[in-house]
Amino acid sequence: MRSAIGFLSLIAFGVLAAGVVTVVGQGTGSPLAIEGVLGSEAGGVHLGSLLIGLVLGIVLSAVARVSWSELPRRCAGWLLAHERGFYRLTLAGVLVAVLVFY
Known part of the structure; x- marks a missing residue:
């Protein structure tokens, strides 16, 4: 809930x-009121650029927020925890390859 409130x-x-x-920017005599500075001829904000900026x-x-120093250790731990699944996936791939090529 806290992350959703922070996002909003x-x-x-x-x-x-x-x-x-x-x-x-709409005020007269303002340096931002120069035509084209804010994204359109009327001096308004370009909504596409605003949306892209918010998303970025x-x-x-x-x-x-990602702990980059901890990430390699966590990835290696996940790979070791799912080792049996990788063996099964490899075996399934070999069996499908045999079926496809014969």
């Missing part, structure tokens, strides 16, 4: 920041 608050913050940039921010925050 991150999206809400991104939308709020985009709204602030749009409102500030969420992905980067998820990648930052």
Whole structure:
């Protein structure tokens, strides 16, 4: 539940920041009000770029939570725990290859 709330608050913050940039950019005499700076001729925010930016921010925050120093040990442990399944998969592959080629 906590991760879902964090995810929604991150999206809400991104939308709020985009709204602030749009409102500030609409003012006269503002350096952001120059035509084309905010993504369109009218000075609005390009919604596709906003969505891509929000998704990339969420992905980067998820990648930052991964413990990269522990990852190789966990992968090796998973491979050793599922060793019997790999043998069975190899045997099934050999049997299917015999059936296909004869």
